[in-house]
Amino acid sequence: MTATTKRIAILVGPDYEDLEVWYPKLRLEAAGYEAPLVGAGGQVYRGKHGYPAPVDVALASIDPATLAGVLAPGGWAPDKIRRDPVALDLVRKVDAAGGLVATICHGPWILISAGIVRGRRLTSTVGIRDDVVNAGAEWLDRAVVQDKNFISSRVPRDLPEFGEAMVRWLEGR
Numbered sequence: 001m002t003a004t005t006k007r008i009a010i011l012v013g014p015d016y017e018d019l020e021v022w023y024p025k026l027r028l029e030a031a032g033y034e035a036p037l038v039g040a041g042g043q044v045y046r047g048k049h050g051y052p053a054p055v056d057v058a059l060a061s062i063d064p065a066t067l068a069g070v071l072a073p074g075g076w077a078p079d080k081i082r083r084d085p086v087a088l089d090l091v092r093k094v095d096a097a098g099g100l101v102a103t104i105c106h107g108p109w110i111l112i113s114a115g116i117v118r119g120r121r122l123t124s125t126v127g128i129r130d131d132v133v134n135a136g137a138e139w140l141d142r143a144v145v146q147d148k149n150f151i152s153s154r155v156p157r158d159l160p161e162f163g164e165a166m167v168r169w170l171e172g173r
Contacts, residue, residue: 007034008069008100008170009062011087011110012055017075018047019156020104024071027163033170035071038062038090039081048075059086064093068170069149074105074125082113092116095149098173102166104153108132111150121145122152 008028010021021037028035039045041058070091072078081087091114095101103111108124109131111117118136123145132139143158144151144165151169153162 005066005068006032006170007036007067008071008102008166009038009057009067009090009094010035010071010073011059011077011081011107012037012039012045012053012073013077013080014045015076016045016047016053017073017077017105017156018049018051019159020073020075020107021047021053022051023156023159024073024102024104024163024166027167031167031170033068036062045077059084059090062090064090064097064099067094067099068173069100069102069166070094071166072101072103072107072110074103074107074155076106078106078109082110088114098149100151100166100169100173101149102151102162104158104162105155108137108152120150121147122150123154124152125155 025035036056039055044054105125112135121138129139143161151165
């Protein structure tokens with residue numbers, strides 16, 4: 001990861017949570033960051049509410065060294081994405097480089113499968129609280145939880161605080 005990179009990869013897949021992709025994408029872009037949608041190349045995924053998300057960059061072709069961070073949004077997409085070894089490797093490498101690892105709702109499933117949550121503090125939708133705890137993390141019921149380079153949030157109503165926390169972290173690093 002270079003000090004000048006201003007690129008945050010947003011992981012997308014089938015049945016993603018529409019607001020949890022588009023709100024952060026627009027917030028990051030408004031702050032001057034590039035926020036490509038990353039998934040299986042050539043695909044257009046539909047969100048849970050039907051909004052299309054055309055993939056900007058194929059997962060297999062993205063270089064983690066070009067990223068300031070990665071965002072794992074929620075919906076049902078994380079259940080599919082966490083089965084992809086390339087996605088898990090990307091998340092691990094961004095974390096190891098000290099880049100932003102942001103997640104909301106069901107997104108922590110990807111971080112859990114990447115094996116990077118043990119000993120960390122984070123939040124998620126209450127529906128996967130047990131998964132987070134069983135993976136060795138401390139789960140907190142807060143709109144935003146920051147633990148070093150991790151920023152996590154619970155649900156769409158927390159998106160304003162989540163967006164602010166991501167930008168604040170990126171600007172302060």
